[in-house]
Amino acid sequence: MEQNSIVTISGLIKRFPIGKGHFxxxxxxxxxxxxxxxxxVVGPSGSGKTTLLNIIGSLDNPTEGKANVLGQEIGNLSTxxxxxxxxxxxxxxxxxxxLLPVYTVFENVEFPLLLLNMSxxxxxxxxxxxxxxxxxxxxxxxxxxxxxxxxxxxxAIARAMVKKPELVLADEPTAxxxxxxxxxxxxxxxxxxxxxxxTFIFATHDDKVIKYLKRKILLEDxxxxxxxIITN
Ligand SMILES: Nc1ncnc2c1ncn2[C@@H]1O[C@H](COP(=O)(O)OP(=O)(O)O)[C@@H](O)[C@H]1O
Ligand SMILES: [Mg+2]
Numbered sequence: 001m002e003q004n005s006i007v008t009i010s011g012l013i014k015r016f017p018i019g020k021g022h023f024x025x026x027x028x029x030x031x032x033x034x035x036x037x038x039x040x041v042v043g044p045s046g047s048g049k050t051t052l053l054n055i056i057g058s059l060d061n062p063t064e065g066k067a068n069v070l071g072q073e074i075g076n077l078s079t080x081x082x083x084x085x086x087x088x089x090x091x092x093x094x095x096x097x098x099l100l101p102v103y104t105v106f107e108n109v110e111f112p113l114l115l116l117n118m119s120x121x122x123x124x125x126x127x128x129x130x131x132x133x134x135x136x137x138x139x140x141x142x143x144x145x146x147x148x149x150x151x152x153x154x155x156a157i158a159r160a161m162v163k164k165p166e167l168v169l170a171d172e173p174t175a176x177x178x179x180x181x182x183x184x185x186x187x188x189x190x191x192x193x194x195x196x197x198x199t200f201i202f203a204t205h206d207d208k209v210i211k212y213l214k215r216k217i218l219l220e221d222x223x224x225x226x227x228x229i230i231t232n
Pocket of ligand 2: 107
């Protein structure tokens with residue numbers, strides 16, 4: 001494995017069974033992501049972006065080929081090992097925020113830490129730091145229903161970042177946001193990438209996200225058709 005590479009994918013194929021046959025969602029992917037990248041998988045709806053992110057996130061397994069994430073071979077992980085990889089090292093941001101409605105902002109962000117071995121005061125500091133990063137510490141006692149979409153997504157980013165994961169996977173994070181909120185959360189993630197060296201991989205077809213990317217991987221019909229480093 002190349003030094004500094006945190007994700008190495010080779011010959012990755014993903015087929016989903018449908019009826020008596022199957023549908024090939026990923027059709028031979030070779031990709032390496034290095035530490036600190038701010039990269040995006042872009043391409044039209046149905047091109048396989050979510051399928052790829054789900055495999056990198058150990059939420060799904062390859063049909064053929066390999067996906068090595070932080071030194072672990074995704075296809076070989078037990079359910080328990082996969083859960084441990086996600087819990088300790090990965091952060092997820094989804095288009096629908098996936099906040100727990102009955103919990104406060106504080107409790108939502110604290111949630112991933114309850115599974116780690118931390119004291120209450122350590123958790124409190126980590127949660128408040130994380131809410132400060134995303135600029136929403138004043139809403140700590142609110143519940144998701146009392147927040148706007150942009151605020152909910154900021155809470156979701158705080159939740160993804162609270163354990164300082166090596167890798168954050170963000171699937172269409174701006175799909176439900178207006179352009180002002182989209183820029184705000186992209187700037188927040190860009191700052192976290194710079195300050196903490198957190199690696200980000202987005203799946204998106206939103207131009208507002210695409211213009212922030214430092215690396216743009218074009219996926220079409222389950223194949224990588226372009227892979228560009230953006231210098232500006
Ligand atoms: N569980 C599944 N079973 C069958 N087909 C699926 C499944 N998940 C995704 N697909 C198909 O794989 C293709 C790629 O889907 P997806 O990765 O969600 O694309 P994207 O995120 O780029 O819109 C789509 O045609 C989708 O219908
Ligand atoms: Mg998708």
